[in-house]
Amino acid sequence: MINEQIRDREIRLIGVNGEQLGIMSAREAMKLAEEAELDLVKIAPTAKPPVCKIIDYGKYRYELARKEKEAKKKQKVVEVKEIRMSPNIESNDLNTKMNAAKKFLEKGNKVKVTLRFRGREMAHMQSSRHILDDFAESLSDTAVIEKAPKVEGRSISMVLAEKK
Template identity: 55%
Template sequence: MFIKIRRCSNIKELQINEEIREREVRLIDSDGKQIGVVPIKKALNIAYEKKLDLVKVAPNAKPPVCKVMNYGKYKYEMSKKEKEAKKNQKVINIKEMRMSPNIEEHDLNVKAGKTIEFLKNGNKVKVSVRFKGRQLGHTEAGRKVLLKFAELTSEYGTIDKQPKMEGRNMVMFLVSKND
């Protein structure tokens, strides 16, 4: 007796029962004991007798490894593990602060305050200075602005990536100190 199971898109697809097309497979019993290399028909019969499914767990092995198991229960356990892993995942957003190389002191302080707010929330901050026209000849001014900005926010964040030119922009990344 085979169980028809609907496929779930988020779980790695495995071949089960008649979907397995190899002549011989290395068989693992439902208890975890290795039975050895057997013809596919014999492996299917063993699965039939135990009223379980034959699942190909290692398709790239020579010969492929199949295990006798309850596939529905296996999929359920895998989806539970996947959900648990998603719960424990930490999402990091990247916020961006844009400036010009000739930014005024007050504007720099306002942007630093907003960046500190982002860093307190655990976000990563991309700080960029955009150069226009002749400003490209004076990239050291942009580097000074970025380093001064990093100094203003140093209490809450550290430099993750040093200032670096990317096209017309000089970019630096800051990360929160509590990470």
């Protein structure tokens, strides 16, 4: 809220240079802001009484946008990469999948390892669980199991995350 939008009876006012000007009516604060040729901006509306500041509103909005942009730059979005395998995977293929998973983990992503079953393979789901256990065991130096292997329809999947 800025200038005439502020309808509170009493507000706590902060001056141009950040000094406390005390508690006063919104009209008095508006007069002070007009004298300084700046805007009266409500900074903390939930406080008792609400806190307002005499500042240049355009500059204030620009600073907020810049801070938001900086915060976004520092954020890292963690993706979940999926690696699919079948229960009759050969050891060389498994090693290739492990190397891919290692690369994903080093980049800071999580890895969802899925063991997919087709047709008659469904009858031997539990005996194929060792493939996921071996996969997790071989990556134990760089990864930790975030979500244990779980049967989901025609597949068993688990989630690995980078060790801290």
